[in-house]
Amino acid sequence: MTIQIANRIVCYPDPSPLQAAIAGASGLIRELTAVLEREAGALYENAMPADLLEVKAGLIAAHARALERLRATPIAHELTLDELRMLDELKALDAALMTAALDSLIAADPGVIELRFRRAGMLVRQGRDEEAHRDYLAVLDKDAAHFDALNDFGNLLFDTGYRSAARTLFSQAVDTHPHRPAGYVNLANLLLSQADYDAAKSFYQTALILDSTLAEAHRGMSYALSELGDEAAASAHREPGFRGHAVMTWPHRGPGRALPLLVLSSAIGGNIPFKHLLDERTFLSSVILSEYFDPETPLPPHRLIINIVSDADLCRQGLDAAERLLAKSPAPVINSPQLIRPTGRLDNARRLGVLPGVIVPRSALIPRAELVSDTAQDLLADQDIGFPLLLRSPGFHTGRHFVRVDAPEGLAAAAGALPGAALLVMQALDARNSRGDHHKYRVMFVNGALYPLHLAFSNNWKVHYFSSAMEDQPEYRALEAAFLNDMPSVLGSKAMTALNSICQTLGLDYGGIDFALGDDGDILLFEANATMVVYRPENDEKWTYRRAAVERILDAVRAMVIERALCA
Known part of the structure; x- marks a missing residue:
C-alpha cells in the first residue's frame, strides 16, 4: 500500500520502522526550516533576484530529501489507524514548517511570485484559506x-462554495493556456456540478483531444454523457477513467488529528455530492468507486463508512458492489x-402514498414502445393516469429527460424523444398559487431531524431553485425567509406530521423531501430520497437570509459523522 506525501510516493513499513522514519523525517524538516529561518537574511543580502527561483528549487529539493527516509523500508503490513494519524500529523507539520520557511524567504523579497504561489499551497493544506486567497491574488x-x-x-474557491469566482478563474486558464488539458477538465468539472452537461461534455472532449489518456477527463465525460442519455458512449469512457483509479482522497486540511472516513461511490453516477458536506479540517476521506475496487485489496483505514450511492433507480450495480465492500468492515455505516x-x-x-397527509402522484413504469403505440391510451386508463401527465427517464435528476404532456396527441412524440427502454409515467400534481406560479419546498433530514433548505417559485412546472423566480422576486424571498425561520x-x-412520517418510513440517515403544500395542508410529494443536494448560497447580500438554514444542515451532518465515527 502507498500514500502520496508532498508529491512523493511513500511505502508503509512495519510499525516500529515507520515511527522511526516519521521521527527522522520530522527532525530533518525541522533542521531545514531552522537553517532557512536563521540564514534567510544573509542569504538574500547576497542573492540577486534572478537567483530566487534557484533558491526555491533548492528548498523543495531539500524538503523532498527530508521525506526520502519514508521510502526505504519494504511493505510488510497494511496501514493502521495510528499510523495513518502519524502520517497525517507529519504532513501538517511539514506544511507548517514549510510555511514558516517560505515566510522568511518572502520577507526578504516579497516580489517573488513563485514563492508566494508555493506558500499559498502550504496555507491551503493547513486550512488557512483567507491567507491563501491573499497569496493567490498577489500571484495573479x-x-x-x-x-x-x-x-x-x-x-x-470551488471546494469552498464560490462557484462563480471559480468559473472565472478556470475560464481564464483555458483562454490563456489553450493547449493544457487540466484547465479544460477543471472547468468541465465545475459545469458538470452545475448540471450544464452539454458544455461540460465539450470541455472534456477538448481535454481528451489534447491528452487521450487523461483518466479524470474520461471519468467526467462518462458522467456528462450518462446525464445526456447516451449510455453507450458513457460506458466507453468508464474503463479508461476508472480502471486503476478506483480510490481517491478528499484530504484533511488543518491542525489536529483527522477522523478517517471511507466513502463508497458509484462510477455510474447517482452519488450524493457529499464532499462539501464534510469539513476538511476534521475529516480525511478515502473515496472508493465501488464497481472498480479490487475486492482482494484491503480497505483504506477508516472509523466510519458513508455510502453516497443514492439513486436506487440508476445504481443497482453500484449498490451491490458497495454492499460487498461493507462485508469487509465492522465499521458503522451512514445510509x-x-x-x-x-x-x-x-x-x-x-410506501409513502399510504401515509396520512401525503399525496403521491399515480405512477407506473411503462415500456417506451407501448407509449408510442396505438394502445397507449388504453394502457394509461388501466393505470388510472390521465392528462396532464409527466414522463421521466429513470435515473436522471435536475429536470433532465423529464417532460410534461398536456394532451393525448403529444404523448407519442414526447415518449419517443426520451432515452431508456421504459419510462416513468406520473400523474401531474397541481402546485400553482393564485398568480399561477408553481412552488416547491425542500426539507432535509439528518439523523432523524427535519431541516428546511429552500422554497422556490417558478412560472415553469419544473421548479428548480437555480432557474426559479427567486432572484427577481423579493416577495417570494420574503416567503422563503419565513419558511426557513419557522x-x-x-x-x-398536518404537513409537519406527514414529513416526519416520510422521514421515519425511509429510515435514511441523510436525505431530503421535495414537495408542494396542498390547499388543505397535505404534502404533494414530488420526491424523497438521498440524492438531494445542499449548496451554500452565492456570495450575494440578497441571499443572506438563507445562510443560517444551510449552515444548520451542514452542522448537523458534521455532528452526525463525528458522533458515529467516535462511537465506533
Whole structure:
C-alpha cells in the first residue's frame, strides 16, 4: 500500500520502522526550516533576484530529501489507524514548517511570485484559506496568466462554495493556456456540478483531444454523457477513467488529528455530492468507486463508512458492489445500501402514498414502445393516469429527460424523444398559487431531524431553485425567509406530521423531501430520497437570509459523522 506525501510516493513499513522514519523525517524538516529561518537574511543580502527561483528549487529539493527516509523500508503490513494519524500529523507539520520557511524567504523579497504561489499551497493544506486567497491574488496580480495559480485557486474557491469566482478563474486558464488539458477538465468539472452537461461534455472532449489518456477527463465525460442519455458512449469512457483509479482522497486540511472516513461511490453516477458536506479540517476521506475496487485489496483505514450511492433507480450495480465492500468492515455505516434500495420512485409511491397527509402522484413504469403505440391510451386508463401527465427517464435528476404532456396527441412524440427502454409515467400534481406560479419546498433530514433548505417559485412546472423566480422576486424571498425561520408555523401541523412520517418510513440517515403544500395542508410529494443536494448560497447580500438554514444542515451532518465515527 502507498500514500502520496508532498508529491512523493511513500511505502508503509512495519510499525516500529515507520515511527522511526516519521521521527527522522520530522527532525530533518525541522533542521531545514531552522537553517532557512536563521540564514534567510544573509542569504538574500547576497542573492540577486534572478537567483530566487534557484533558491526555491533548492528548498523543495531539500524538503523532498527530508521525506526520502519514508521510502526505504519494504511493505510488510497494511496501514493502521495510528499510523495513518502519524502520517497525517507529519504532513501538517511539514506544511507548517514549510510555511514558516517560505515566510522568511518572502520577507526578504516579497516580489517573488513563485514563492508566494508555493506558500499559498502550504496555507491551503493547513486550512488557512483567507491567507491563501491573499497569496493567490498577489500571484495573479503579477502574472494574470499563471496557470497553476488559476487552477489551484479555482479549485479552492470551488471546494469552498464560490462557484462563480471559480468559473472565472478556470475560464481564464483555458483562454490563456489553450493547449493544457487540466484547465479544460477543471472547468468541465465545475459545469458538470452545475448540471450544464452539454458544455461540460465539450470541455472534456477538448481535454481528451489534447491528452487521450487523461483518466479524470474520461471519468467526467462518462458522467456528462450518462446525464445526456447516451449510455453507450458513457460506458466507453468508464474503463479508461476508472480502471486503476478506483480510490481517491478528499484530504484533511488543518491542525489536529483527522477522523478517517471511507466513502463508497458509484462510477455510474447517482452519488450524493457529499464532499462539501464534510469539513476538511476534521475529516480525511478515502473515496472508493465501488464497481472498480479490487475486492482482494484491503480497505483504506477508516472509523466510519458513508455510502453516497443514492439513486436506487440508476445504481443497482453500484449498490451491490458497495454492499460487498461493507462485508469487509465492522465499521458503522451512514445510509446503508439496504436503506437506499427501496427509495426508487415507484417503491416510494407505494410506501409513502399510504401515509396520512401525503399525496403521491399515480405512477407506473411503462415500456417506451407501448407509449408510442396505438394502445397507449388504453394502457394509461388501466393505470388510472390521465392528462396532464409527466414522463421521466429513470435515473436522471435536475429536470433532465423529464417532460410534461398536456394532451393525448403529444404523448407519442414526447415518449419517443426520451432515452431508456421504459419510462416513468406520473400523474401531474397541481402546485400553482393564485398568480399561477408553481412552488416547491425542500426539507432535509439528518439523523432523524427535519431541516428546511429552500422554497422556490417558478412560472415553469419544473421548479428548480437555480432557474426559479427567486432572484427577481423579493416577495417570494420574503416567503422563503419565513419558511426557513419557522417551518412548523408556515407548513402547519398536518404537513409537519406527514414529513416526519416520510422521514421515519425511509429510515435514511441523510436525505431530503421535495414537495408542494396542498390547499388543505397535505404534502404533494414530488420526491424523497438521498440524492438531494445542499449548496451554500452565492456570495450575494440578497441571499443572506438563507445562510443560517444551510449552515444548520451542514452542522448537523458534521455532528452526525463525528458522533458515529467516535462511537465506533
